[in-house]
Amino acid sequence: MKKLFYILAVVVLIASSGCSKQFLEDMQPYNQYGEDQIFSNEELTEWYIARLYNYYFVSYKNPLQTVIGLYNNDRSNMTEEIGGTIPNYINPTKTLINASDADGYYGKTSSSVSNNPYTRIRFCNDLLEKMNDPVSASLSTEFKNEARGQAYMLRALQYFDLVRIYGGVPIVLTVENNSTTDVSIQTPRSTSSECFAQIVKDLDSAAALLPMIWDAPSDNYGKMTAAAAIAMKSRVLLTAASPLFNKDWDNQGSDKWKAALQAGLDAETKLSAAGYGLYGSNAKDWSEMAFTGNAKFNKEAIMVFQFSNSSTSSAGFNNSWENQVRPTDYDGGGGLSATKQMLDLFPLASGKRPTLANGYVDTFFFENRDPRFYRTFEFSGEKWGIKGNENKTTWFYRWKPSEDGKVSYYGNNQTNSPAIVRKNSNPDADSTSFNYSNTSIIEYRYAELLLNIAECYAATGDINHAVQYIGKIRARVGIPADNNYGVGNLTTKYQAIEAVLYERRVELAYEGKRFWDVQRWMLYDNTDRSGNTVQKLGLNPINGTERDGYYWQAKDFTDTDPLTAADRNILIDPDASDFKAQLDQLKAVYEKHFVMTPLDKAWDQVNGAAVSIDFRPNYYLSGLPSSVLSTNGWLEQTIGWNDYSGAAGTFDYQK
Template structure:
């Protein structure tokens, strides 16, 4: 007799594959667009970065979260009778397969059983990694527990971060032994040995970073050494298995993201999507970034902090750490002579952005004209209803063949982890261990692929010390991985909101991380937007009709054109003659404080506000409901528990890994 239904499932290869497919779906059901998600849930953290404006609860100076009732409930709440797709349910499903498949009998081969266990181990590792990133140490459950609220064996304490990382690394090491180097075409998207090794590199990089590592400045620190070793091992094994950077141009880089249900040498972890309406995961990114004029959701406005930050065409920086223009850059003519990735990441006035595989030039300006009823007032008109509070919008990872009639059901795959990220991991580890030359070598690989000239180390120049090298790695990640859901975690692990000096639990050295790396803390910035206004050449008032409709017809910027340099100059001249950049009346970042006009009653705008992140937000506390029914669990330092007592669990420890 079978012990349970699960035992019977694992006696059959087809049923086991169906079980695994269900696990994949539960884990990646939130990965419906590339910018940000966590296991089982889509969550957008973009407005916690320079990639999007708009203050939220965690970045407003007027609000502060400290109570258990205000904590993120992702970890789950109390035990329920019904099954929910939450972290410890997903972990239990993995444990079930790992415990029972070897003893289930049936006609399942040993090779198949190992491959099934390898996939379950990677899934379990990914889930624990997400829990660690959100909560620090969490209870480690590695076997199936009875669903009984009174079961003493289930009263597991929070493990330390080191213990959690050890378990994650153990799982990934074992998975690498079980998984194949590749799958057949029908199984594309399943985890490979390469995926397990690359994920280990990502995990150990986070463990070595300042968020968990008080000794991060020590070039010989064992965590950095382990992370570097993991990255190099992954690189070697991935290269043997045929992985690598895709293509040798910016055009290839752009088209790489459009390989649909087709193996791509750069894709390490990939979510397969489908355009089907039922029982399928659709990629919602296309609809989100497309303009109203393209029948899309309206587009994603890009703060000036990000588009100014992209390099120039020769790889040198356009602005310094304070945001001041350098190396001949002019922010009013931001599209001139930029990094080749700039034109594949952003769209702006005059940009060719195909839809339905047809030419479509995007326009994002506005103009004012007298109100026909009250000429003393002005109406505002946005060209083609593209109302955006920035001159620049996101176009990265969009499909020129996307059907404007049905942008909401894109079937283009989502890359969660690609080879370029692995190379950037290695570069950062080299920087942190003091090997600046090797750091430059790996960063150069990223820039060489997209066609940046090799002079001055592809525009990187030379680094005076490891801190400058680390900052260069974070800078390159910000460009190469923009809108791929990585920037929020980079800011988090390097404590870049205020540098980590505001509480004892995050005090790492005499200098904050921001001071050490020479970067401006995000808590000091307000993300900037602007309007692009049509300007009247002769001073005559505009009418409701588009004043630039005829003049703009001759303007189009196409990075694939042989006349691209000439087109840039033409667009520059068009900007100079027809546009002016004006300040937003409602800043991207504000807390709703009005600015009144001369009469003292008319609101003419709103006050700008800076990001105001609190240090205890880096690691969430456990939610109140969970603590009420699991009273043995400690609350995180910086948060109050269910009895309003201060938390005692510290997520930073000085332990060393015993597993590498």
Template sequence: MKKRILYTVLLAAGLTFSGCSDQFLQDMNPYDSYSPEKTFGIESNLDLYIQNVYYNYFYKSGMTPPQSYGLSGSWNDYSTYTEEKWGIEKKFDASRSLKKATDCETYFGSNLATNIKNDPYSRIRSCNEILEGVDEYGQDLSEAAIKKAKGQAYFFRAMQLFDLVRVYGAVPVVNKVLMAADREGAKDYNRESVETCVNQILSDLKEAANLLPTRKEWGSDQYGRLTKEAALAYRSRVALVFASPIFNADWNNTGSKRWKDALDITLEAQAFLSSEGYGLYGNSAKDWNEMFYKFDNQECKEVIMVKLLASSTSKNDEHSGWQKTIRLKTMGGSGSGYHVPMGMLDIFPMADGSKAVNDDGEAINGYDRSLFFKNRDPRFYYTFTFSGVKWGYDQDADAVVWNYRWSETKEDGSQLHYYTENEGSSPAIVRKMSDPAENSANTYQWDGTDVYEYRYAELLLNLAECYAATGDISNSVKTIGEIRARVGIPASNNYGLGTITDKNEAIKACLRERQVELAYEGKRYWDLWRWMLYNDDASDNNTTCTTLGIEPLNGTARVGKYLQVKDYDGKADPLASVIADFEPVDVDNAADLQAEMNRLGEFWSQHFVLEDRETPVDNVNGQEAVISWQENYYLSGLPSNVLNMNPWLEQSKGWLDYYESEGTLDARK
């Protein structure tokens, strides 16, 4: 039977625990249905409580692909704040200046109430309850049960504190159960330095790694649980952030202790995971693509952390909305697909691994923007799809994408536009992480394709970046080459990376590879954020764009194009019979894929031209709007409700406090 209920954990016995139900898991508190003795002193009840913690962290957590855990609980993957998706959100809107406490991110949590809410510090409280409860009431628990319980609690607490740090920088560290009525005692909890927070996070993850079973030790029926391997890998992610410019003024020093620590932590994780059988999956781009759906509810050597989803027809279970979003209506989707900004197509390398554009954005190495699909990185064809290419689904394995428009000129000179099966805001749409066998009925509402939160490829990219930042350029290039070799990029010229001798060029190569390998997996915002790539501001020790030679996002705009039928004016689809006779490209089964792309290029050149949109995709009142990010947006101030209830907490610099005075705390330090 397909998994019944999953909050990042597969319940070993479904829901047969003493007649328990979904509602029990949602409502259970240690001092509600059970006494603390029974909750923390009986192994089965303790595990139910831990499962409830999984539920509170990950159920409806915004992790429908492509989103990562990003932020625990229901939140946002911020993809519209990247090159992957267009849209002028509030932090990109030049007409706004967000500075008030009422403008701050509300992730910190809501005000105290009579009921316990699923907020960050409530989730931390649950972890502290487990740690204290097991010590006080767990005399009859087995050693294995104690280790599992504490290991999971330490891991969860670390993840939650890490998320708070990523949003606010300096935050209070709470490592014991607090009583809500103890207002005086609460005043002891101030905003700790980022270093103190990170040290606590790394310490908790180390404890988790020491206590948790490996994936093999958990057993396949507990797939999805937090593991020793995941704790070690998560330490790498945390250390990488701490070494990055957002928190490290010394980031450009190859001798920086933080980069060295991050390298050591990542090497430790990589060595242990390799010894446990983890590694890159597959030997081709086709394997790479199948990895995202082939191992549904099954272990995959590349997957370090996974969120399991249900393909049942129960509304109480969690399902994925990803294929509903990316599939065309003709394929059971909800609309016109997930359109790709044109600049996103430039990011992927050529087939030999060389760059498609230079640092000035000029096409190089034979790249043709009008025929963007020719001679590209093998991953390109499984990240995007476009007119004339097969993209099968459960009802039609031979379904083909056609995504173009044609126009008719009216008597007054204005034009009417007609479209194929979607609007055509971009000639390419996202296809990554789509399962061709998933049930398309009712717009994929029962899609149970699992979400990969942390892959071995990300760990290798962490390693490559640490090598680069510490000056070990050869190992950095070698590690990127491992990732490229897996999808079939040839080994010549360092897998297309060329000869890199400059540390900052190596860092840029790492960041580019992350854009490609991890595209649409909810990772890009956090890379832009930790490297502060939206802007430069020397007054705030932010010059990474200039130092690395990367164009900041500020002042740019995501661009959409139409694939327009050329040399035609009329109402009827001029290509209806032409496309019916065209043999579509099958990227899965082409004997010579690039020859097929050349054939498709000839068809496009004969029938289509890329044309600008009448209304820019990034626009305000119909006029193109460029990205406008402000320095204080990197780390939010505390929201007004938090400052009002906890007046002893300082507000962050760049933000106004509850009384609209300037904040004083440097949240990056």
């Protein structure tokens, strides 16, 4: 163990996005210290804990990124939220079934230390053991409890992502030394249910040891808390109760749904008593919760990650989101084009679905929408400020001199949509330094907890309570209470479940949650193994669909911009008293000058050819990769995947 410790200790510690700026800046190299010195000194033990946060969250730079330690956009890119990128799992030209095709997240045997899931678990186990070892006898009981609580929480988070990717995995709760001959450490895969039970046990331990809110927020804000552990238990048990892991999901009396509901209600009670809740009382507040200030308690932020606004890497990491979403004429990265599926998704102002029968016309997508729509998307003429210009706007349209002529874009905003994503952008961001944003990412919001509860109520057949909890989410942003906040009168549990999943798509849009909802409800296809969830919920499979967009294009061929500065002299402010009149102005400009035009080429392509999403049934959970199976022959391969020798897998992840 000591040899391994010294190998790890030579890593130079840099700031992590998972805790407060001061906490991050405290991380330093400490290879000159031995184990006895580290774990007998509170400051040095804090450095060790800080390194754990670094290993977990160092790559977390924008809210679309998912998976502990990895943090990339791959899973978000497999949803309707983002078009144009075709990861292997939705690529119809690929068939992934062999161990060599499986997700490599698990890690592999290596002669050197690497930042993979079981390395992070080993660090947690090491910290837990040291806090119960005589070496730490000089540390205060309070400090040791807080250290242990963070280790339990971090270990639970890592096992949760392993289970969401592979199903059941080996559970290792002690520090083990590498050996090719010691059969005692040849740990087999535990069932998914056993893994969920261990995750819950760790979360309960963390909740018992950590504070609900840390003292001295300038030093500690962003560290894991009891509140995060309690709320995470709700997310974990909701996942365990969902069709992916629960063959009995369609039974209203399922023990898994009951456990998930109880966990959600317990979390609501305990967190609200500690001061957590929905932030603000209107849509403007809703849009501002992510940049209320670093190291300042935000009642909605159950798990929050903070960033530095410094261009110096040693001072901390920056949030990349601000630069990504800002368009070209803001000196941003070009913007994130909104798919037509997302523009057509959000409710109307009444809360009703945007259907033709309810008066929705997709050409004028900006009319009469849910207040969250105007804070999630930016469209032509809408106010989107920057530092020094709170009323700045931009436009998204194009023109060309002839059918085959060169296309020009206003402001060089070459987007695939007449709207782009703006959610969680700071209207006071400095346009000279979008790359150095310090806007927080709230990974777990109180709103999600309420929606977890709503989903459990729906699945257990309590439709009234499910609708009430959806209503809490909608009331906060100003949707009228009429007709159950626009949800209507639901008569079956399937309608209620679908209504909750719909609300999650809206409320949690572009926060890295959509893929996990699609995965756990198995919504890409409609199979017996999924319990035919797509059909029962009244949905259409995602397979066979394409992410689509369109342009606002000048009606007539022209060499010059079809709009004058006077035409563009529109400031659309959703908080203004004449907001509707402002939208009417934009509509008049569109009707006079533009036409809705299909994209020049398909947004979703593989090798230049248009494709539709094709997510195979065995992709919901990956098999173990060949790099793992080749050196751990006792591990069973997952059903739907071939093992290292080519034989069909036998591990059932629904047990």
